[in-house]
Amino acid sequence: MISEEDDIEVNGPLAEQLQVQDGEAQAADIDVAHINIHSVAVAEQLRQQDYHIASIDSKVVIRQLPSQGLSFQLWPAATTLVTLLDGHRSHPATSPLSALLSAQLGRPLRILELGSGTGLVGIAASAILGAHVTVTDLPHVLPNLRFNVEVNSSVLALHGGSVDVAALSWGDIEDMKVIRGECDLVLGSDVVYHDHLYDPLLQTLRFFLLGGEKRRMVFVMAHMRRWKKESTFFKRAKKHFDVDLIHADAPSNGARVGVQVYRFAAKRNKSAPSS
Numbered sequence: 001m002i003s004e005e006d007d008i009e010v011n012g013p014l015a016e017q018l019q020v021q022d023g024e025a026q027a028a029d030i031d032v033a034h035i036n037i038h039s040v041a042v043a044e045q046l047r048q049q050d051y052h053i054a055s056i057d058s059k060v061v062i063r064q065l066p067s068q069g070l071s072f073q074l075w076p077a078a079t080t081l082v083t084l085l086d087g088h089r090s091h092p093a094t095s096p097l098s099a100l101l102s103a104q105l106g107r108p109l110r111i112l113e114l115g116s117g118t119g120l121v122g123i124a125a126s127a128i129l130g131a132h133v134t135v136t137d138l139p140h141v142l143p144n145l146r147f148n149v150e151v152n153s154s155v156l157a158l159h160g161g162s163v164d165v166a167a168l169s170w171g172d173i174e175d176m177k178v179i180r181g182e183c184d185l186v187l188g189s190d191v192v193y194h195d196h197l198y199d200p201l202l203q204t205l206r207f208f209l210l211g212g213e214k215r216r217m218v219f220v221m222a223h224m225r226r227w228k229k230e231s232t233f234f235k236r237a238k239k240h241f242d243v244d245l246i247h248a249d250a251p252s253n254g255a256r257v258g259v260q261v262y263r264f265a266a267k268r269n270k271s272a273p274s275s
C-alpha cells in the first residue's frame with residue numbers, strides 16, 4: 001500500500017513538467033503529421049534542436065512539439081543515456097555499458113527502445129553503435145517519431161545504423177508479439193513516472209527479458225526520480241529482475257538527485273515468478 005509520504009516530490013522543479021499530462025490526454029486526438037506548419041500558432045511551438053555526438057563527430061536533429069504533451073518533449077534521462085552511449089564509443093574500456101555492448105555478434109546489434117518519445121535515444125544509439133533500433137511508443141506519438149527518424153536518415157546511413165518505428169503500448173500482448181525476438185538489448189529513458197503505468201511496463205519487460213530463450217537480454221533504463229512512490233516500481237521490478245545501478249549523474253538545476261541508470265536482467269540462479 002502506498003502511504004501519503006510516497007507522493008512527496010523528490011525533484012520538485014522537474015516534477016512540474018509532468019503537469020503537461022493534461023495536454024497529453026488531448027494529444028491522443030491530434031494527428032501530428034497533419035498539423036498545418038504554416039499556422040503561426042503551431043509554428044511557434046515547433047522546436048528542432050541539434051545534438052552533437054562527439055564520438056562520431058555528427059549531429060542528430062530532434063523536433064519537439066511541447067504543446068502536444070509530454071511524449072513530444074525531450075526528458076532529462078534521455079540526454080544522460082545518449083551521453084553514456086557516446087562515452088562508450090569513445091572510451092569502451094571505462095564505460096559502464098561495456099559489459100553490455102562488447103559481445104561480438106557478427107551482425108549489427110538489435111535494440112528495442114520503449115517509450116521513445118522524440119526518439120533521440122534510439123536514433124543516437126543507432127548512429128553511435130551502427131545498430132538496428134526499433135523505436136516504439138503509443139500510436140499518437142509515432143508521426144513525430146517517424147519525422148525525427150527521417151530527418152536523421154543521412155547520419156544513420158553514414159554510420160551503418162537503421163531505425164524502425166513501431167507502436168508498442170506497454171502490456172499490449174499483440175504489439176509485443178509483433179516485435180518479439182528481434183532485439184538483443186532494451187533501452188528506456190524516463191519511462192517510470194505515473195504509477196498506473198508501473199505494471200504495464202513491468203509486464204512488457206517480463207515479456208521481452210524473461211520470455212522464450214532470451215533470458216540473457218537486459219534492459220538499460222535511465223531514470224530521473226521525482227516521487228517517493230517510484231520505489232514501488234523498483235520493489236515490484238526486483239521480484240522478477242536483478243536491478244543494478246550502473247551510473248549516476250550528479251544532481252543539477254536544483255534537483256535533489258541526478259539521473260540514474262539501471263540494468264535490469266533476469267534473476268541469476270533463480271526462476272522468475274510468473275506474475
Ligand SMILES: C[S@@+](CC[C@H](N)C(=O)[O-])C[C@H]1O[C@@H](n2cnc3c(N)ncnc32)[C@H](O)[C@@H]1O
Nearest residue numbers: 071074075078115116117138168169170189190
Ligand atoms: C516521460 S516521456 C519520456 C520520453 C523519452 N523516452 C525521453 O526520455 O525523452 C514517457 C514516454 O513513455 C510513453 N508512454 C506512456 N505510456 C505508455 C504506454 N502505456 N505504452 C507505451 N509508451 C508509453 C509516452 O508516450 C512518452 O513518450
